[in-house]
Amino acid sequence: MAETKAVKEEHSSCIDSLARNPLYVGLAIGILAALVQVLLISAGGPEAYGFCVACHTRDVVNDGVNAVAGTKLALAAISQNAILPMMTVVGVLIGAFASARYYTEFKTKTGSTKSYVWYLLGGLLFMIFALFMGGCPYRMGLRIGYGDVVALIGLVAIVAGVFVGIKIATAIAEREG
Amino acid sequence: MAAAGWLSKDAAIIAVPIVTLLFGLLIGWLGQRSGFCSVGGFRDFFLFRHTRLLYGYLALIGGAFIGYLVFWLITPSAFENFFWLMGKGLMPVPGAPANLTVVAYIVLAVISGIAVGFIGVLLGGCPLRQVVMTSEGNIKSLCFVIGMCIGGVVFAAWVSGWGVTLLKGLGIA
Structure with a gap:
């Protein structure tokens, strides 16, 4: 135990304090998403596609389903043209797992069966709506930076949705409270 | 080019x-x-x-x-x-279902945005957070991510087409 603590303290260093600040993380994601576009855009569009959790997940899954089942499910041109689709979300899964292990923050958290069903349904619906909008909140951010007004409208709607969600959740909590 | x-x-x-x-x-x-x-x-x-x-x-x-x-x-x-x-101008960057009108894209952005914010806040986070929490060992988030994977297939296979048909039926696409 003492050893892991020492490891932890050693790495609460300069780089880690930067990595723990969402401000720098956001800046890094935005700038690097532009770098991804300047590097890879020759493989195909769309633009402002450097980072999107919804779309890139869709690309990986649909490409896999197409390969296995011989279907023609739609995915972004860049993922269609490349030897493998955009692997960003796979990277996030591995990177976050490695980080959680390294900093001894990995902990299995379970829930009720009912909560699993809600999260499964929630993820399914979230994905469908995100794809109708053309991306998750992160791609909305990239598209706003790229000069897309509809993405800005989408973001305002997301904020409205968050606001309504909070109001309903607090109302329910108070009634049961 | x-x-x-x-x-x-x-x-x-x-x-x-x-x-x-x-x-x-x-x-x-x-x-x-x-x-x-x-x-x-x-x-x-x-x-x-x-x-x-x-x-x-x-x-x-x-x-x-x-x-x-x-x-x-x-x-x-x-x-x-x-x-x-x-x-x-007002046409969005491609990503949403293709070949619709500006009005249709705005309608989609408003309805979907509200739903995305609503679902996200009730289930404790946006998709990136859910993926990260999955890697931290949260089984509920894992269910969310699995739901997202299914949602991607369901969208491409059926729902995308239904949505476009509905918008066209309403005369705004």
């Missing part, structure tokens, strides 16, 4: 999975350390007036603009339509 970046087309089609995997690894590490979350940023601001996560998301928009601007100055051919509003 097709957009041209730093890598040729032949090199880029091989580099796509490698570059994006490395980018993802970095985001995964940063996301795990910082608890980065877009929906969480707005939630914390409304509930507690905490601005830590909110500034992170706003920095992402600012960082994206700076990045696009700088790289556009260096290599304009990789950003054919930057700054989008100047050349393309």
Whole structure:
């Protein structure tokens, strides 16, 4: 135990304090998403596609389903043209797992069966709506930076949705409270 | 003319999975350390007036603009339509179902945005946060991510077409 603590303290260093600040993380994601576009855009569009959790997940899954089942499910041109689709979300899964292990923050958290069903349904619906909008909140951010007004409208709607969600959740909590 | 970046087309089609995997690894590490979350940023601001996560998301928009601007100055051919509003007006960047009218895209953005924010805040985070929490061992988040994977297939196979048909039926597509 003492050893892991020492490891932890050693790495609460300069780089880690930067990595723990969402401000720098956001800046890094935005700038690097532009770098991804300047590097890879020759493989195909769309633009402002450097980072999107919804779309890139869709690309990986649909490409896999197409390969296995011989279907023609739609995915972004860049993922269609490349030897493998955009692997960003796979990277996030591995990177976050490695980080959680390294900093001894990995902990299995379970829930009720009912909560699993809600999260499964929630993820399914979230994905469908995100794809109708053309991306998750992160791609909305990239598209706003790229000069897309509809993405800005989408973001305002997301904020409205968050606001309504909070109001309903607090109302329910108070009634049961 | 097709957009041209730093890598040729032949090199880029091989580099796509490698570059994006490395980018993802970095985001995964940063996301795990910082608890980065877009929906969480707005939630914390409304509930507690905490601005830590909110500034992170706003920095992402600012960082994206700076990045696009700088790289556009260096290599304009990789950003054919930057700054989008100047050349393309109100039409959105492709990604949502193709070949609809501006009005239809705005309707989709409003309805979907509200739903995305609503679902995100009730289930404790935006998709990035859910993926990161999955890697931290949260089984509920794992269910969310599995739901997202199914949702991608369901959308492409059926729902996308239904949505477009509905919009056309209503006369706004």
